[in-house]
Amino acid sequence: MSRFNKLSHVLWHCQYHIVWVPKYRYKILTGRVAFELNKSIHMHAEKLGCEVVELNIQCDHVHLLVKVPPKVSISTLMGTIKGKTALQVFRQFSYLKEKPYWGNHFWAQGYCVDTVGVDAEMIRKYVKYQNQKEQNLKLKF
Structure with missing residues (x-):
């Protein structure tokens, strides 16, 4: 099985590590709130065509490792996830809204977002190998 995904005209493997926090970094992402956030993040990411590889909800921050197709920007993904989950959390857990x-x-x-990719040394070797392979093909013609 290839690590690449397919769209109609592109093979892609775009993987990102994203971290974000609740306002004032309050330690409220526990219990039922964390459970509902987990479900909601998976649902909204999948609606955008993204694949959640890993999701870890700590009491005061969230780590998301996600594969994002090239047609979806990270800002769109995060705007959707943060916006929709905030609405859902305030709707389900109204006591959180009581504090002014x-x-x-x-x-x-x-x-915070960081790309997750192939090791740079591996890419250098791949490029070097492809260059040698191309030169060998030219000699055969």
Whole structure:
């Protein structure tokens, strides 16, 4: 099985590690809240055609390892996930909205994102090998 996914005109393997926190980094992502967030993140990521590889919800932050097709931007993915999950959490757990400092915002602004890819040395060897392979083919013609 290939590590690449297919769309109509592209083979892709775009994997990202994303981390984000609730507002004021409160330790509220536990128990039932964490369970519902887990379900919601999976659901909204899949609606965008993304594949959740790993998801770890800590009490004060979320780690998401996700494969994202090239047609979906990271900002779109995160805007959808943070926006939809915030609405759902406030709807299901109204006691979280009782504190006036939330201001209708569940998540802190921003997030951290890093690409997850093949080792740079492996890519160098692959490119070098392909160059040698091409030269060998030219000699045969």
